[in-house]
Amino acid sequence: MRMKDPIPQFTDIITKASKLNLAYLHLLESRVMGAEDCEEGERLxxxxxxxxxxxxxAGGYKPANAQRLVDTEYPEKDIVVMFGRHFISNPDLVYRIKEGIELGAYHRETFYTSSAVGYVDYPFSPKYLASEFV
Structure with missing residues (x-):
């Protein structure tokens, strides 16, 4: 939100939400500056x-930094990392992560358009296509 200091406001919201017996809290670590992606963003x-x-x-995670967050930084927490943009650009995302295959790049310029281009035309990895799962 680009607030000077968002921590007090969101601390209040999270504290109040914790009393509501919610199933989970969904957070986003910003990894976007304007229309450009950035590697380091706001930490939560x-x-x-x-x-x-x-x-x-969520927040532009790749498998390595997602695993670091879950296994090293916060092993005592029940954290699930979301892969929104990479899920779109990697129809075999789970397989790629499991097999250590590099993720395919997404094309931001195709987001939020009325075309199927950039949503359903990304390729599967050759290893996935050669696997027993196809």
Whole structure:
């Protein structure tokens, strides 16, 4: 939201939400500056400390930094990392992550258009196509 200091406001929201017996809290670590992606964004460590239930976290994660977040930085937390843009550009995303195959790039310029281009035309990895799953 580009607030000077969002932590007090969101601390209040998370604290109040924790009293509602919600199934999970879904957070987004911003990895976008304007229309461009960036590797480092706003961290949500304060929110992880406040929430005691399951967390869904998104924000331009790749398999390595997702695994680091879950296994190394917050092993005591129940965190599920979401892969929105990469899920669109990798129809075999789960297979790629499991097999350590590099993720295919997405094309931001095709987002939010009324065309199927950029949504259903990304290729499967050659290894997936040669696998028993096809």
């Amino acid at each position: 460590d304060f929110a992880y400390a406040l929430w005691n239930g399951p967390l869904l976290v």
